[in-house]
Amino acid sequence: MMSNKNKGILIFAILYTVLFVFGGVKLLAYLMPSAIANYLKYLLYVVLALYGSFLCKDRLIQQWNEIRKTKRKFFFGVLKGWLFLFLMTILFELLSSILRQFLGLDGQSLNQSNLQSTFQDHPLLIAVFACIIGPLMEELFFRQLLLHHLKKRLPDLLSIILVGLIFALSHMHNLSLSEWVGAVGYLGGGLAFSIIYVKGKENIYYPLLVHMLGNCLSLIILAISSM
Structure with missing residues (x-):
């Protein structure tokens, strides 16, 4: 039972x-x-993030205690993870851009355009969700739960690829060709976070902090470009 x-x-x-x-x-x-x-959508997201954190609180506390014992290792692990994320993001965004040009597609994914328009209207709200709540929710679901359970049944590499694909596809807003190509850009991040999670001995704080830092950098670039 x-x-x-x-x-x-x-x-x-x-x-x-x-x-x-x-x-x-x-x-x-x-x-x-x-x-x-x-x-209401944002409220549901917050409630669900808190619910997921409550369900995983034992592992979250245990993993936090592990980090406190190896602060130096954690710092350099996050630094290497962020550099790895940066390289993966550039690589897959470049691939997405090449595909857009090859297929004659204009503009950007709906996820990016929605983020930009919402940021202009509610910058503080987007900052909180993009830099804190969003990464927390996604790491809880994609790494702490989905990847953790897939690794028990499938080889690590296959689990990483599957979770990376699901992460990328979850950022699509419809099934248009433009959205499929846009999802390629998110695949780099999905793969990077999963690899960081596995390399960090399934300690969620490694991909979580890297995810937060990566989103903060993207938000800073968005804010500068909006000026």
């Missing part, structure tokens, strides 16, 4: 998958005014 904790993890995984991977949260826009729907 499934324990209450495992039931909670299953509920968390289903809710996140339905609402934010398959875009079920978009239905809110059809049920209420768009402004209210957007704030």
